[in-house]
Structure formats: structure tokens, C-alpha cells
Amino acid sequence: MNQENQFQNRTAVIDKEVTWDKTQVIMSKTNAFGIIEYANEVFVDVCGYEDYELMGQPHNIIRHPDMPKVIFKVLWENLKQGKNFHAIVKNLAKSGRYYWVITDFDIARDENGVIVNYFARRQAVPQEVVSLHIEPLYKKLLQIEAASGVEFSEKYLIGFLEEKKRSYIEYIKELIYEHEKAQSKFAQYELKEEDEEEGKGFFKRLFGR
Numbered sequence: 001m002n003q004e005n006q007f008q009n010r011t012a013v014i015d016k017e018v019t020w021d022k023t024q025v026i027m028s029k030t031n032a033f034g035i036i037e038y039a040n041e042v043f044v045d046v047c048g049y050e051d052y053e054l055m056g057q058p059h060n061i062i063r064h065p066d067m068p069k070v071i072f073k074v075l076w077e078n079l080k081q082g083k084n085f086h087a088i089v090k091n092l093a094k095s096g097r098y099y100w101v102i103t104d105f106d107i108a109r110d111e112n113g114v115i116v117n118y119f120a121r122r123q124a125v126p127q128e129v130v131s132l133h134i135e136p137l138y139k140k141l142l143q144i145e146a147a148s149g150v151e152f153s154e155k156y157l158i159g160f161l162e163e164k165k166r167s168y169i170e171y172i173k174e175l176i177y178e179h180e181k182a183q184s185k186f187a188q189y190e191l192k193e194e195d196e197e198e199g200k201g202f203f204k205r206l207f208g209r
């Protein structure tokens with residue numbers, strides 16, 4: 001199924017968020033080509049597709065048109081090299097509503113070291129991180145893609161991250177960490193020293209590593 005057909009078949013995009021339990025983990029498993037082989041109940045509940053509509057389909061079945069291509073380009077470059085990737089992604093539910101998530105991957109290989117499966121776990125992203133930082137960035141990337149293609153949205157993203165002296169993963173980890181720190185100060189809650197030092201308390205709690 002190509003992307004064009006996929007969007008033609010779908011209910012119109014609605015600028016409303018899916019209501020879901022944001023403490024839950026949305027999980028799916030694909031083959032090496034991103035074809036869905038398993039999705040947990042949370043995945044099914046949040047995206048609104050039935051299991052039979054998801055299995056055997058490419059993962060772009062939930063691709064949101066507000067997502068810049070370059071993010072998936074970088075995601076796939078990392079996964080194919082066997083590297084985990086944390087991305088902030090806006091997904092599209094069957095209803096046309098959206099939901100924002102942050103990803104964590106596991107990569108399974110066969111006895112010859114060939115990648116056979118990817119496992120994606122996703123959790124909710126703090127709304128403030130999305131609206132203050134990610135949405136404005138993705139909007140720019142999307143506009144650049146529309147005007148000059150992914151080659152130039154990638155160049156822009158590289159420049160943006162170079163200025164911040166961060167990789168994409170470091171940048172989004174820091175956004176979430178800074179958000180958490182501000183929240184915890186507000187709540188008079190002290191972060192554990194070791195977590196603060198490494199700046200990854202959120203990721204440890206979220207993905208257990």
C-alpha cells in the first residue's frame with residue numbers, strides 16, 4: 001500500500017488528540033521491512049484499528065501527514081544499522097485524531113546476525129515539549145520538504161542540531177529531562193543524584209534502561 005492510497009482511504013485528519021491512558025506503553029513488532037506482525041492491546045485501543053486491519057500492513061498505516069519525512073529517514077538509517085532510536089512521533093489514529101509518542105526500539109537478529117524483527121515501545125510525550133519545541137521544528141522541516149525536498153530538510157535538521165551541539169536523540173532526551181526537572185522542582189520533588197548526573201531519569205523510568 002503506498003502512502004497516497006493510504007491517505008485516500010482514510011477518514012480526514014482531525015485536529016484533535018486521541019484520549020488515552022498515558023501511563024501505558026504502546027507496543028508493536030514488525031519484520032525487517034516494517035510490516036506489522038504484532039501489536040499489543042494498547043496499540044489497538046489507541047490507534048483504533050482492529051488487529052486484523054494492522055497485521056501484515058506497513059507501519060506507515062499510522063503515519064501522520066504532519067510528520068516530516070526526514071525523521072523516518074534518520075529512524076530507518078539507525079534501525080538498519082542495528083541502533084536503537086528515540087524519536088518523537090505524531091501518529092494518526094483511524095478516526096483521524098492524533099497522538100504523540102516517544103519511541104524505544106529493540107532489534108532481533110537471526111543466528112547469522114541478520115535483522116529479523118524490530119520491537120517498538122512508545123510512551124506519551126509531555127505536551128509542553130511537543131508544543132514548545134517539537135511542533136515548531138517539525139513544521140519547519142515539513143515546509144522545507146514541500147519547497148525543496150528531504151535533502152534540504154535533512155540539511156536544516158543537521159544545522160539545527162549542530163548549533164545545539166547535540167544529536168537528535170540527545171536533543172529530545174534533554175528536552176524531556178529539562179521538562180521533568182522543571183516539573184519536579186515545581187512539585188518540590190528531588191531527583192535522584194545519579195539520574196540527574198546522567199540526565200536520563202525519564203528514560204530509565206520510561207524504558208527501564
Ligand SMILES: Cc1cc2nc3c(=O)[nH]c(=O)nc-3n(C[C@H](O)[C@H](O)[C@H](O)COP(=O)(O)O)c2cc1C
Nearest residue numbers: 003030034059060062063064072089091118119120
Ligand atoms: C518497529 C517499527 C515501528 C514503527 N512505528 C511507527 C509509528 O509508530 N509511526 C509511524 O509513522 N511510523 C512508524 N515506523 C516507521 C514506518 O515504517 C515508516 O517509515 C513511516 O511511517 C513513514 O512512512 P514512509 O516510510 O512510507 O514514508 C515504524 C517502523 C518500525 C520498524
